[in-house]
Amino acid sequence: MLNLLSIILFISVCFPYIRIIPIEGYTQPTSIIISIAILIFYVNNYLINKYNLRILIYFATYGVLLFLLSCYPYNSLQEYKYLMMYISPFFIVTALLISLEYNFQGLVRLLKLSIGIWFFVSILQLFWRPDFATFMIGNWGDSAQDIAVSGRGVMGLAPEPTHHGFHILLLGATLALLDIKNQSFGLVLLCFLESILLAQSSSSLMCLLLAATVTFFIYSPILFISILIALFLIPEIFFVDINFDESNNRIVTLILEFIKNPLDILNSDYSLNVRLAGVFATFSLIFSKFLIPEGLLQTDWLTSREYALESYDWLMGLSFVGPPSGFGILIYQGGIFSLIFCLYFISLICTTKFFNLPYKIIVFSSIFIFFNQYYISASGFSLILAAVLYRKCTLKNI
Structure with a gap:
């Protein structure tokens, strides 16, 4: 029975947008329904202690309290x-977990099949x-x-x-975490390429570039300095008179525009502006309120949204749903505890x-994904968190 439930759970996490239950919103509730069924029959104190899951229990309890007190x-x-x-x-x-x-082996094979x-x-x-x-995927299609x-x-x-790009990067990051023997390099690389060349997501590219910058800075500073020098020299040598209209590929166009004028990139792409500038506006609001919890009341966000749009005239828009940042919405609502x-x-x-560096980069990219407009209610967050806990507590980083 557990084997069947585990397979269904993993499929629902790897394909979270396939519409089974006709509800509003992108993500289906299938994964949490199956998870509850598994916990009812198989959870135990040993597992909770082994993976130190009490912090997740505290966080869930805190969310319930915020909801009861503010909504x-x-x-x-x-x-x-x-x-x-x-x-x-x-x-x-x-x-x-x-x-x-x-x-373990069967679910890793299922993860590889899902990526394929x-x-x-x-x-x-x-x-x-x-x-x-x-x-x-229902009406979204x-x-x-x-x-x-x-x-x-x-x-x-x-x-x-964008959700395509983010999700495939999270699947690749999960595989990198569970691939102790480095036998899945090709599939991890495939996730890189899919997010950039097939999803053509500017936000995914940005997350990978930020993750690569952090990785090179920490683990290969000489390469980091070489890349910085190249970024300063390339525009002067190759791109002085380039015509951006020649490319129909959105990713190529954005890269060329960034090389030509890095400071103007937010004004040239609506998606990047709403997401990246929206993250800045969100954290500006958070720190202006000194990390005091705002609660989960949506009308409070709508008031803050109007204030942000009036304060930052370079913002092209902000989501009505909530702060456009996975981590940002948590800290906005829950303050210092979130x-x-x-x-x-x-x-x-x-x-x-x-x-190896590619594994580091794709796993580090998950941090920047959740700084973007990708909420942790997406099952991809739970998938990568489970993978890193399993790697640390069971596979022992060997």
Whole structure:
């Protein structure tokens, strides 16, 4: 029974956008439903102590308290979605760890197969039909043709290219964490390429570049300095008179625009502006309030949103749903206590040992993904957190 539940859970986490239950929002609740079923029958104190899961229990309890204290009369669907960010990691992470303890090799093979399916679907969408297999993600698939015409990347099995790029990077990072013997380098590299060349996500590219910068700075400072020198020299030598309209590839266009004028990149791309500048605006609001918890009431965010748009005239827009940052929304709502949880995740990632730079980069990219507009209620967060805990506590970084 556990084997069947584990397989269903892993499939639901690897393909979180496939529409089984007709609800609003990108992510299906399948993974948390299966996780609860696994916990009811198989959770034990040994597992909780081994992986130090009490911090997830404390975080979930804190989220419930925030909800009860700030969301009366509890009639907003969006506020219940906020609550899921706090409670879903405990259920899904614990269930994934139980599953990995029971059938590690089988689930790693399933992860590899899932990466292959994502790539296969994306290739067919790029070279054959942009709407191939998008019927599985419900109404979100209706925009596939429009997205293709606009010059953005393919959707894969996600509701839009940015979520495609982020999710495939998280799958690659999870595989890197679980691949102790470095036997899956090709598949990890495939995740790199898919996020950039198939999803063509500027946000994914930005996360990878930031992760590469941190990795090179820490582990290869000479290479880091060489890259900085090249970035200063290349525009002067090669790109003085380049015509950006010559490329129909969004990623290529953004790279060339950045090389030509790095300071103007936020004004030239709406998606980057809303996400990257939105992160800045979110943390500006957070620190202006001295990390005091705001609670989960959505109308409080709408008031802060209007203030941010008035204060920063270079912002092209901000989400009505909440702060456009996975970590940012937690710290905005929960203050210093949510900051501690975010630092817990970051410290786990940063203290994990690897034997090659590409693995370091793709795992480090997960930190920057959740600084972006990608909430931790997405099952990808629980997947990578479970993987890093399993690596540290069971595989012992060998």
